[in-house]
Amino acid sequence: MTEELEQRVGAALADKTLLVVEDTSSSRLLVAGLLRGLGAGKVVAAIDGVDALTKLTPVPDVVLCDWVMPKMDGLELLTRLKADHPGVKFIMMTVKTEAEAVIQARQHGVDGYVAKPFTRDSLLTALAKVLGVAAA
Amino acid sequence: MTAxxxxxxxxxxxxxxxxxxxxADEVAEILAAFAADIHSRADDLAAALAAGDADGARRAAHSLKGAALNLGRSRLGLICAYFQHxxxxxxxxxxxxxxxxxDATLAAQGQTGLAFGEDSSIVRA
Structure with missing residues (x-):
């Protein structure tokens, strides 16, 4: 991963609000910490899709969301968010990398994926893609 | 099967x-949260077993698997992956x-083990 790409993504994230939706507290803290390290301006956290719907003021620029969660899963949150806020970029964090699952998420408007277990570099790559940041 | x-x-x-x-303080906070995740998901799994709730058991195993593998707790993550199926x-x-x-995973990061230890009676209805 180039340092230049990190700098570009960091610059793009500086004024952005990111919403992390993840039901396990350790993974939620891990993603939030990595995002802050990448330069995110503001990181908000939610424990599931229902909680996420209460944290849309201000509307986040990017949502990073687990797929399998209690109460409301990632796919339902994606559908609801894209209906009301089509400009929000949505990254699904999941082990569901099978073709059928990917197609299903694409049909609901997902913008990117991060496969679990995730790393700082995999988050960086997904963010670069959805933010339209490319290495020079 | 027993990977x-x-x-x-x-x-x-x-x-x-x-x-x-x-x-360093972020890592410490994450590991403390992971200890809580182990306790809560083990409780959820035990409750699901006692209730005969296969979906609940799969959800608990899935949740702990992801948290464990993200932090490199491979042995715990892989047994949870096995439990999913x-x-x-x-x-x-x-x-x-x-x-x-x-318990071993918690002890390795200097934290207290499960209250019920290896006593499997908790999973009996």
Missing amino acids: WRHAPLLDDAVAAQLRADLE AGLAEIAALWPEFAALC
Whole structure:
């Protein structure tokens, strides 16, 4: 991963609000910490899709969301968010990398994926893609 | 089938990467949260086994698997991955090994083990 790409993504994230939706507290803290390290301006956290719907003021620029969660899963949150806020970029964090699952998420408007277990570099790559940041 | 028994308790490369990517206080906070995740998901799994709730058992195993593998707790993550596709009777039979693994994972990061230890009676209705 180039340092230049990190700098570009960091610059793009500086004024952005990111919403992390993840039901396990350790993974939620891990993603939030990595995002802050990448330069995110503001990181908000939610424990599931229902909680996420209460944290849309201000509307986040990017949502990073687990797929399998209690109460409301990632796919339902994606559908609801894209209906009301089509400009929000949505990254699904999941082990569901099978073709059928990917197609299903694409049909609901997902913008990117991060496969679990995730790393700082995999988050960086997904963010670069959805933010339209490319290495020079 | 028993791939977890050959996996490291802690993947040193993942642990080193986390220390490089995060501040020390962030790592400490995440590990404390992970200890709470182990306790809560083990409780959820025990409750699901006692109730004969296969979907609940799969959800608890899935949740703990993701948290464990993200932090390089490979052996715990892989036994949870196995539980996702195992029947309730098999999970119950493996419960003492799972509980011991939870305890070992917690002890490796200097935290207290499960209150019920390896006593599988908790999973009996």
